[in-house]
Every structure is written in C-alpha cells, then in structure tokens.
Amino acid sequence: MDEILDGLTQIDCDILVIGGGTAGPMAALKAKKKNPKANVVLLDKANVKRSGAISMGMDGLNNSVIPGYATPEQYTKEITVANDGICDQAAVYRYASECYGIIQELDDFGIRFQKDQNGEYDVKKVHHIGTYVLPMPNGDTVKKALYRQLRKARINIVNRYMATRLLTGEGRIAGAVCVNTRTAEFLVVRAKAVIMGLGAAGRLGLPTSGYLYGTYENASNSGEGYAMAYHAGAGLANLECYQINPLIKDYNGPACAYVAGPMGGYTANAQGERFIECDYWSGQMMQEFYDELQGGKGPVYLKLNHLAEETISEIERVLHIVERPTRGHFHKGRGTDYRKQMIEMHISEIGFCSGHSASGVFVDEHARTTIPGLYAAGDMANVPHNYMLGAFTNGAFAGLDAADFIADVDFAAFDEAEVEAERNRVLAPTKRDDGIPPNQIEYKTRRLVNDYLQPPKVTAKMELAQERFDEVREDMEQGMFVRDSHELMRALEASSILDCADMAASASLYRTESRWGLYHNRVEYDRDDENWFCHTILTKGADGKPAHHKQEVKPYIVEIAEDEKDAYNNQRVGASVAAE
Amino acid sequence: MPLAQTATTVPVTVNADLCIADKGCTVCVDVCPLDVLRIAETEDGSKTAYMKYDECWYCMPCEADCPTGAVTVNLPYLLK
Numbered sequence: 156m157d158e159i160l161d162g163l164t165q166i167d168c169d170i171l172v173i174g175g176g177t178a179g180p181m182a183a184l185k186a187k188k189k190n191p192k193a194n195v196v197l198l199d200k201a202n203v204k205r206s207g208a209i210s211m212g213m214d215g216l217n218n219s220v221i222p223g224y225a226t227p228e229q230y231t232k233e234i235t236v237a238n239d240g241i242c243d244q245a246a247v248y249r250y251a252s253e254c255y256g257i258i259q260e261l262d263d264f265g266i267r268f269q270k271d272q273n274g275e276y277d278v279k280k281v282h283h284i285g286t287y288v289l290p291m292p293n294g295d296t297v298k299k300a301l302y303r304q305l306r307k308a309r310i311n312i313v314n315r316y317m318a319t320r321l322l323t324g325e326g327r328i329a330g331a332v333c334v335n336t337r338t339a340e341f342l343v344v345r346a347k348a349v350i351m352g353l354g355a356a357g358r359l360g361l362p363t364s365g366y367l368y369g370t371y372e373n374a375s376n377s378g379e380g381y382a383m384a385y386h387a388g389a390g391l392a393n394l395e396c397y398q399i400n401p402l403i404k405d406y407n408g409p410a411c412a413y414v415a416g417p418m419g420g421y422t423a424n425a426q427g428e429r430f431i432e433c434d435y436w437s438g439q440m441m442q443e444f445y446d447e448l449q450g451g452k453g454p455v456y457l458k459l460n461h462l463a464e465e466t467i468s469e470i471e472r473v474l475h476i477v478e479r480p481t482r483g484h485f486h487k488g489r490g491t492d493y494r495k496q497m498i499e500m501h502i503s504e505i506g507f508c509s510g511h512s513a514s515g516v517f518v519d520e521h522a523r524t525t526i527p528g529l530y531a532a533g534d535m536a537n538v539p540h541n542y543m544l545g546a547f548t549n550g551a552f553a554g555l556d557a558a559d560f561i562a563d564v565d566f567a568a569f570d571e572a573e574v575e576a577e578r579n580r581v582l583a584p585t586k587r588d589d590g591i592p593p594n595q596i597e598y599k600t601r602r603l604v605n606d607y608l609q610p611p612k613v614t615a616k617m618e619l620a621q622e623r624f625d626e627v628r629e630d631m632e633q634g635m636f637v638r639d640s641h642e643l644m645r646a647l648e649a650s651s652i653l654d655c656a657d658m659a660a661s662a663s664l665y666r667t668e669s670r671w672g673l674y675h676n677r678v679e680y681d682r683d684d685e686n687w688f689c690h691t692i693l694t695k696g697a698d699g700k701p702a703h704h705k706q707e708v709k710p711y712i713v714e715i716a717e718d719e720k721d722a723y724n725n726q727r728v729g730a731s732v733a734a735e
Numbered sequence: 736m737p738l739a740q741t742a743t744t745v746p747v748t749v750n751a752d753l754c755i756a757d758k759g760c761t762v763c764v765d766v767c768p769l770d771v772l773r774i775a776e777t778e779d780g781s782k783t784a785y786m787k788y789d790e791c792w793y794c795m796p797c798e799a800d801c802p803t804g805a806v807t808v809n810l811p812y813l814l815k
Contacts (some may be wrong), residue, residue, distance in 0.1 A: 156773065205766040205796040315770070336770060364814035367790070368769065374792040375768045405814045481793040481808055488815050589737055636738075641770065641788060 157639035159585050162340035163578070168196040168311070169561045170554075171331060171346035173318045174380070175199035176207015176373075177543055178352030178533030178550030180301045181257075183310045185554030186350075193558060196344065197310050200317035200336055200644065201375055204302050208354055208373050208510070208534065209543060212295035214414050214477040216268070217281070217542040219258060219289045220251040224278040227251035231713045233284045236722050237437045238513050238539045239670050239682075241393060241690060243709045245520040246538045246549075254548045258289075261547065264300040267293050279417035282435045283722055288413050294477040316342055318379065319647055320577045321349060321387040321529065324569035328528035331383075332577045334647070339585065339640040343574055345566050348528045348557040351516070352550055353380030355398065355534040356655040358648070360504025360609065361601040362407050367594065369407050371400050371503040372534075380535035381507060382651040384516045385658065385701075390525040390692040392517040392537040392706075394662035395675045397610070398508040399441050403457070404501035408479035410457045415474075418466050420459045423497060424452040431726050436511050438672030439723045444502060445610075445673050456497035467493050504601075505609055507655060510546070512674060513539035514662075517692060522553035528560055528567075583635070584646045590636030593646040600627050600653050608656070610676045612663050620660045628653060661701040662693050746793060746811045747772065747786040753805035756782040763797035763806050772797060 169190075172183045175197050183197045199206045220230045230251040235242045258276075262268060269277040269290040280286040291297075305312060315336045322329040322343075330345040357372020368374040384391060401422065403410050412422060412434035424430050424447050431443050447453050459467055471493065475483035491498055509515040515537035522530045530553035533546035541549065584590070607620035631653060637643045668683035669676050689705040696702030749763075756774045763784050764772045771788040784806070791811055798806045809815070 201768040201770065202765055205800070206768055210768050210794050210796055211799070362814070364811075366811050366813040368792050369811060369814045370792070373768060373794065374790070406810070407814065480795050480799075481810060484793075484808070485810055485815065488810060592738065644770070645790075 156337050157641045159339040159640050159643065162338070163343065164341070165343040165345065167345045167566065169193040169346065170195045170348045170350065170557050171344050172197045172350045172352065173331065174207065174352035174354060175203030175312070176352060176354055176533065177209055177546035178553070179350065180305055181547045181550035182350045182352060182530070182532060182554035182557070184304055184308055185551045186558045187308045187310060189555055189558035190562070193561060195310050196313060197305065198313045198316050198318060198333060198344070200315065202314045203305065203312050205298060206375065208376065209297055210373055211480055212297050212477040213291060213543050214294050214411065214473050215288055215290040216258065216544045217413055218287050218540060219278065219544055220254055220287060221258070221276050221278055221289065222255060224276070225285045225287055228713045229285050230287065232715055232719065233282055234540050235711070235713070235715055236719060239438070240688065240720065241513070241670070241708055242539055243519070244712045245709065246518065248712050249520040249552070250538065250545055250548050254544050257544065257548045257551060264304055266291065266297055266300050281413050281416050283433045288417065290414070290473070291477070317644055317647060318383065319581055321383050322569040322573060323387055323526060324567040326527065327567050328526055329567040329569040332574055334581055334643070335640065336644040337640055339582070339643050341578060347561040347564050347566060348530065350530040350532065350553045350557055351380050351384065351535060352533045352546070353535050355506055355508035355510060356381050357506050357508065358652055359506045359601065359655050359659065360604050361598070362504050363501065364405055364407065367597060367601070371402055371407055372506060372508060376534070377648040378507065378651040378655040379648070380516065380531065381658065382654040384524065384531065385654060385695050387526060387529070388695055389529060390517040390694050391515065391658065392690050392692055393514040394507060394658050394693055395666045395691065396438070396512055396514040396671045397505040397659065397674045398512040399505055399610070399673060400436065400503040400511060401441070401444055401500055402503050403482065403485070404499045406482060406485040407503065408482055410498070410500050411474050412457070415457065415459060415470050418470055419462050420457060420470065422500065423456050423458040425454060425456070426452060427458060427497065429728050432728055433726060437723050438674035440672065440726050441502065441674065442672035442676065443726045448502065455500045457500055458497045459493040460495060460497060464494070505604065505659070507659070508534045509537050509539055510534040510541045513537060513671070520552070521556040522549050523556060528564070530557055581643070581647065584637040585643060587634070587636045590634040591630055593635060593637060593642060593649045596627060596631050596635055597645070597649040597652055600624065600649065600656050603627070604656050604659070608659055608663065610673050611678045612676060613678060614664065617660050617664050621657070624653060624657055624660065658693055658701055662691060662703070665703040666691050743789045744812050745786040745789050746791045746809045747797060748807050748809065749784045750805045751783040753803045754783045755803055756784050760802065762800050762802060766796040766800050768792065768794060768796070
C-alpha cells in the first residue's frame, strides 16, 4: 500500500456526490429516491462509514425548527440578526420550513431524538430568541444508520478517492478528476451533475497546541471544496466572515455549551462570573469571549461545578460518548473533573465553515452554485448556521434538484487537456528526488495564517501575509516532494489549504468595514451599512488571483423591526444581571 | 534538500496480542478518516495494525470499531 502507481480510469455517472459525511449521503439518497434509474456515485477520500464532521456522531440538533416550539419566520429572523443582516433569507426560510420533515426521516432511520413523558420532542432553549436545540441520546449511531440507508438504496460508494479538480464544459459542470489516496492512480468521473459536500476548511489556522491535526473540525476537512469551486470558476460568498469557535483549551474540541447550557452550565470568567448573556455562537458573542480572554478577568471557563451530581453525570454521559468521545480521556489525563474545577476554555484557530458561521461557496435555496449542474451543501456552502441538520436538509435540496437537472441534459464535453494538466500538477511532487515535504508547506502556511490573518484584522499584516503566501506557493509549486501516495494526499491538502489562506486574506482586505463581531473585526474600520450592506463574492480572476464584487442582499421575506436588529449586539451581561 | 528522520510519539497504540490482522482484519485501517493506520508484518511473520503516520484527530472510530478491543486512542502528546 501507498506505492505510487501509474493509472487512469474513466467512469460515467448521472450524479457524482463528493463527500460522504453528512450532506453528501442525504443528497445521494434523495436523488436516488426521486430518480431510481439514476446512477449515483458517492465518493470520499476517507471511508463513508466514518467520514466527515460527524465521524463519531453528534450530541444534538442545534437548529431544529419544530412546530409548536418555533416557526420558520422566527428562525429566519433570528439567523438574519445573528448574521448582522447579511443573509439571503430564502435558503434559511426553506431550511426552516422543511427541516422538520428531515428530522422525521432521520427518526425513521433509527436516529432517535429526545422526547418528554408525553412523547413530544424535548426541545431546549440556547439561542437568544427562539427554542431550537434537540438532544440526540443515541447520537453515536448516526453514521451507521446513514450507511445502512446508502446500502439499501444501492448508492455506488467509492472510498479513498480524493477529488482534486472539477471539470467544466459548455458552461456547466462536466465531472471531476480524482486520485486514489493509496495508489495515486487517477479516476476521471464524467457526471451530468456534481454535488459537493466536502465540509469545512478546518485546517486553515494552526491550533495553539501546534499539532497540525489537533483542529476543531475533523482534520480531514482541509478545504478541498472551496479550492475546487474556486478553480472551477464558482462564486464564494463572504469568506471574510471566518469561523472561530469557543472550545476546551488544548483539547480543541467543542465545550458543548449547547448540551450543558440547558442543564445549568455556562461560560464564566476566572472569577466564576457569567459575562455573556447567551451561549449561542455568533461573531458578537465571540468578540465578548475574546475580550474576556484578553482582559484581566480571563481566561474563560466552562462552569459546571455548581451542578448536582446527577446532572453532571448526565452531561458526562452525553459529552464523553458522542461527537468527541476522547474528551473523557483528556480530562482524565489532566486530572480535571466537572464536579471540582471549572474547565479552561479558549477560542479556536480560524477556518471557513458555514455550519457555525456564514461564509462559503455561494448557493441559493436549491443548493445551486453559480455553475449550472454544480451544487454545494453543508459546512462548505454559504447558508448560515447550518449545523448538522442544515447539512442534511440542504443536502436533500441538492439531491432533489440534481435529480431534475440530469433529466434534461447529457454529459457536457470538456477539454481533455484539462485532465492532462491536472495529472501533471498532482504528480509534480512525485517527480523530484528531494525537496520540501507537504507537512512543512502546510505548517508554514498555517503558522502565517495565525500570525497575520487572525482577528483583530490589520491591513498591513494581511498584506504581509499575501507576500509570504506567494513565497510558500513558489516553494510548493517548484519544490514540494513526496515519497508515497499517502504523502501525495497531504500535498494536495496543503495546496487546498494555501488556496483557502489566499482567499481568506483577499476577502478580508476587500470588505473595508467591520462586521460579524470578531469574525471580521477590522480595527481600522467601523461598521458601514451604507457601503457594505451586501454580500462579497470572490471568484478566480483572469490573472489567476482572487477577484471580488459586491452582490446585493435579496429583499427580506421576514421583516426585521429596527429594535430587533441589535439583539445579538448586546451580548455582555449588564451590571445588574452579573450581580445576581 | 535531504530529509531528516525526526522521531515522534504516536497517539494510537495496538495490543498485538489482541489484534487479529493475521486473520485478515483491517477494520481500524479502513475506518480511519485520516488514513494513518497500516498493517505491519513482524519478524515471525505475524501481522498487527500500527499507526504509521502521526496525523491523528483522536476521533476514535479505530478504537470503537475494533472487534477485539485491541486499539487504544491516547491524546497526542502536544495537546494532552
């Protein structure tokens, strides 16, 4: 295994789904169900059984809109406000209207959701305004349940193939070039439609531990989706709206205030005091978190030690089994116990992820990108605050729309020279006798991301980042060296990471205002609604570098009253509340 | 530029007495999202899984899915 072999195979399918995590499997299932004759291929660089952000499971639905608890109007309003108004509401509204049906389908798959004594969904309040959080007591079974459905539906699963570039022709999608991560053999997939569900750009910033894979996001989510969309000419929206998350320091996994919050836990400063009113993640909340970390009352902690034994046991049961189960190992190794100490928290490295933030490949309410036949869903698409249920629901929209799209088209012709050029690009690091290994290219890129791109954002620092990134790119293109196909996968990831770093710098420089709290805190500029109440769209320019334009925010479906607009701007606990 | 051989301690350990790679099992290798595990052949010809690449997200499918409980996921030293 891992030997570099020479080979190229071409296959045809109706719909190619890239990414077998959360959105991808649902897209594949929905497309196949709508058109049972369609040949649907689900491709993943890992193994669909355990790939993606929910590899081990998920502890709950963070944004469920369940009749009786919340309405689509209310949810759409909340997410619009949490995103500082920059939101095409149609996609959020459609998600909010249809996610309940997806919950019921997941329930049928055997993924159970918490219910009260009366058999009603036991929804909890975490957000500022509405009630949307639904715990999943057996959330560790999600991937297994999904996999069963994929097998039952006879989806063609292709594991350990990494898509490296999309193919286009006739003004629409034509397929993708893929490479086997264990043999370096190529697979060209011709497809009438392509659905991307490649997850976050989770390996963009460097975690404070310095360990390349100790990231908040699943470290296999290295930003291929963003890079491939960019090189294919698709538009990407608001990339300056980074993702930064609160987490357990060093462990770098979620603190899970959404689990602990409804049970009485909260985020506190070193004095054990609350300092934010609401633990729901937004840029504004992260700014308060950052200020507390930097101020005299830091660091910040997860406080549970005031809770009763049964409550803590229940929190442990959920947090140490589902989503990131090594969390229990971590606390044991440190000798920390929720009963005795507060747990030190920190903020994550930066990344792109609409799951908790709002930036990504631009899509509409059908999950269509700006390239006909190309779809994106989940953490990599720009529907804000997707979380897991958003990935499932928007994945479903992509699958349903793609099933219609393929009915009317044949394969688009593409330029064979593109495949040859991509083979040469991919294999270049295998053709050298020595050089710089991918881990060093990656480490340097990500260290520079931390040094120069982490908010608060400063113009001169971001310009320095661009100069350094150009130097790293030169090194990567001229001198990167790999010894086997596994290292070749890492080399390709390093290339995606560098593309994402370039896009992060460029997008942040373009929007000359501050918005989304810490996510785009440009210290030299205030918020500027007159000039910047718009999306920023990044595309690949004629010079091969990022180009930008503004795009208007579509008229709201759900109006926001003047006095509601600031609901997420006043997160700091007032003196009277703090004194309670 | 020649390459160095820098040692690093790896987070995933496999109990060779429990590992059944000899019988053709590759579950841990198959499920790892980062594809960092491989099967090694020891001097006496028997086989066991091991962590070849220090690129671990300490996510645990390898440990959870191992049919004999041979795999343990520790935290990488840099962050534990």
